[in-house]
Every structure is written in structure tokens, then in C-alpha cells.
Amino acid sequence: MNIARRRITESTDMSDTVAIIGMGRTGRSVAKFMLDQGRPCEGFDENPVDIPPDLPIRLHIGPLDADILSRYGRIIVSPGISWSHPALQALRDADIPVIGDLEIFSEHFAGKLIAVTGTNGKTTTVSLIETLLDTLPDGVEAGGNIGVPMLDLLSRNRPARRVVLELSSFQLERCRNIHPQWAVLLNLQPDHADMHADPAAYEAAKVQLFANQGKGDTAMLPLDPAWDDLAKKLRARKVRVHRFGIVEGKCPDDGSLVAGLEMNRRQHLFWHQDGKPKRIDVGDIPARGQHQHLNMAVAAQAAADFGVSATVIREAMTSFKGLRHRLQYLGTQAGHDWFDDSKATNPDAARAALTTFDRVHWICGGLSKGLDLAPLGEAAKKHVEHAFVIGSDMETFSRFLAETGVPYTAAGQMRQAVTLAARMPDALPVLLSPAAASQDQFRDYAERGNAFASAIVGLGEQA
Ligand code: UMA
DSSP states (O other): OOHHHHHHHOOSOEEEEEEEEOOSHHHHHHHHHHHHTTOOEEEEESSOOOOOTTOOOEEEESSOOHHHHTTEEEEEEOTTSOTTOHHHHHHHHTTOOOBOHHHHHHHHOOSEEEEEEOSSSHHHHHHHHHHHHTTSTTOOEEEETTSSOTTHHHHSSSOOSEEEEEOOHHHHHTOSOOOOSEEEEOOOOSOOTTTSSSHHHHHHHHHGGGTTOOTTOEEEEESSGGGHHHHHHHHHTTOEEEEEEEEESSOOTTSSOOEEEEESSSEEEEEEETTEEEEEEGGGOOSOOHHHHHHHHHHHHHHHHTTOOHHHHHHHHHHOOOOTTSSEEEEEETTEEEEEOTTOOSHHHHHHHHTTSSSEEEEEOSBOTTOOOGGGHHHHHHHEEEEEEESTTHHHHHHHHHHHTOOEEEEESHHHHHHHHHTOSSOOOEEEOOSSBSTTTSSSHHHHHHHHHHHHHHHHHHO
């Protein structure tokens, strides 16, 4: 198909109209923003959708057609539609720009942008940054992958002057012009392998975060040597580069590590403020897990860089109990402590959760997205007493557990897994940390976590 030629000969002129692909939260937010800007819009979706009556746009339901889309002046696509969808690929092959809402946000936002990406821990970090920066006179608004579509933040009567965005690789890969004043890449683990062409494409999308940074901007990168090259390139562009991570003993004086965890006899979370390290004893932090503490150190550094006082940061860190479905303590029932880490949708997140326990009963499984479970092996062997497998990829998980030598039961459904775990004769905690996506049995990870919690409540009712 020669899209370019068809575009020229096509008689209907849609060059002033915006094509919005995907009419979920993002699509509806883009439509509202564009209509407010006086741009006519039409919506495209491959599934039937309900559009609110205050969004007067023409809808096209059905398979996406690159030829039709190529007639529109701008094509804005939602993050959940694969970048390699044949229609999007055909458009890009014909040099027709396809962008996401982040590109439009970056065109219009004139305030200070703090951007957070990474495979795991984004929402915790963004939520904490939001809490901390909200104590400043201009406050802050949070949006992006965290749930509030980013253009909604600009549609308000008084647009935010400071915004913190949680950005997924899908949002980053369809944007070229993002320019955050403060940006962090938390970590990069294999995930969303099903949605990206290859791991290199996933990494390229995440690194896009820093592409337009320059003098006066801050980039925060993990201490891992894998990021040394990027750090060097950014420094050459006069970007202020912070590294964060875990250090044995005290953090070095030379500024090479600005935030993270000090592993002394007692562990400390630290960040730098006014040129000096500030510390909190990890024992004073209610949230569990080294990975959570690292995210908290990053948030503390962001807050310090934007002028939040050390006292406020300290108060926030020592009262933060963690977010729902992220290693959340649900209480004691049937002689066990129960922890909901339903948000652990990939092996690395589950590994981080397992390592925060000495021994644990582990509820795992779901949609494994083709991810390799092997990196979980050591943690499973060391920390799991017995595993209960749920979800559609039970065979994959069962094979992995058998090969690792971890005793397991194929439970199938959440309620069954909870009932079986409750009957274990010891008093070990029970952890739901699936290492897999939820959409085989649930709408999303939140619904999976809620099903876990209600099954635990059900135990009390049976007793
Ligand atoms: N659709 C198609 N064709 C497809 C796929 C989807 O037409 O091939 C249509 C669907 O029928 C639906 C619409 O696209 O009507 C949905 O678009 P979407 O999946 O982009 O969902 P939104 O409601 O716009 O939500 C998106 C993010 N979703 C994804 O990236 C999958 C939300 O992140 C985000 O909060 C929201 O924008 C606001 O910015 C959620 C998420 O699961 C939390 N993110 C992933 C994650 O965290 O792992 C990346």
C-alpha cells in the first residue's frame, strides 16, 4: 500500500482534524484537550466504547486502517495500543508522524516537569514526590501512567506550574520532545516483552526521557555500571547527574552517590541536602522492602532538590506505610500475617518482595507474558516455604518451582490458594506477589489484590 500517494489523491480534506486512536482514559482526555483548543477531532477504537455526551466527536469502531488514518492532520495514539500494531507501523513506514499524549503535553506545558520512569516502583516514587512537593507554595500535580491522563492537568482553570509524571515505556516511545527539568530512571527489568519489539526498544523508550535534557536539568540514574555511559553523555551536555543505589558502610564524600541505602549494622536511607547527607534509620520507616526504601530515597532527593525541608522529608518517610497492593500488610488471620503485593506483575518485582521476608508462603502466577522466571530462582529457594500457584500459566510456574526445588500446590483460583495457605501449620507470613500480569483472571492488579483481601476476610467468616 502506498499511503503517501493515496494521501495526496484523497479528496476528503481531513488535514485540520485530529485522529485519536484508542478512546479509553487517554483518548477521551486528548479529545477534550483538542476540542478546548478549537481543533476538530475524530475517535478510533477497535472495540465498542461509550463516550460521554459532553465529548461531541465522531467515532469509528473497528480495525484500524492506515490508509484512512493517513488523511488526518495529526494522529495521536493511546499507550495501550502496541507501537508495532500493523496500522501504526504502516503509518510510520510512510513517514507519517504518530504521537502520544506526552508529545502534546510537552508542547503545551510551560512549568517545571519532574518525570519518573522504570520497570518497578514508579507509582510509589511519584506518590511520595507528590506528597512532598505539595507542601511547597506552588504545590504539584501528578499524572500519567499513575491514572490521571496528563492533558487533564493542563485543561484545568489554573494549569499546574509544577507537574510530576509517571511515564511508562509506551508513553515515552511515542514522544520525541519531552524535556523534564528533573528525571529519574528507577530500574530496567525485562517486562512488557509482549508489547515491545525487543528489549533494546524497551530500553530506548525509557532512555528517551533524557534525550532533550541540558544545562540546569537533573538526571537521576541507578548506580549500576550499565548506566555509566549514559551518565557520561549527560554530563557532557552539562546535565547534573545524580546516582542512587545501595552502598556498604557510609556513602562516599565525593558526591558520586547522592541517595540510597547505607548497609551498616543498622541500615539507613539517605539523600543529600545543602551539600550534606541526611539519614533516616530504616527501622523508623514503616514501609517494608529494600526496593521500596530505594524508591523513597529517590523521592527524598527530588523533594530536597525542589526545596522541601529535611524535617518535612523525614516526617513523610517515617509515616509512609506504602501504597495499596505494594507489599501492603493486610493484617493477621488464621495465625498468619498476610501481605498484598499484587502490583508485582513481573519476576523482578516479586523477587524484591520475597527477599524482604525470611521465610514465607508465596501465592504466585497469572499471565507470565513470556518472561523468564529463572532470575526468581535463588530468592524462591531461599525464602519460600511453600508456593501456591494460580492463573492461566500454572504449567510455566509449576515447572519453574519443580526445577527450583520449591514445594508447591497448583491452586488455580485465588480463593483456593488463600484457603490452602491458611491451613499451613506454621505461623509464617503469606505473600501474594504474583510475578505475572493479572488479566487472565482479573480486570487488573488492583482487582486481583482485592480478591486476595476478600478471600482472607472469608477465612475469618468460616472460622
Ligand atoms: N485499544 C484498541 N486497540 C488495541 C488496544 C487497545 O483499539 O490494540 C483501545 C481499547 O479498546 C480501549 C483503549 O484503546 O478503548 C484503551 O487505551 P489504553 O489501553 O491506552 O488505556 P487508557 O485507558 O488510555 O489508559 C492509559 C494507560 N494504560 C496503558 O498503558 C495500558 C494507563 O496505565 C494510564 O493510567 C492512563 O492511560 C492515563 O495515562 C495503566 C497501565 O496498566 C495503569 N499501564 C501499564 C503498566 O503500568 O504496566 C503500562
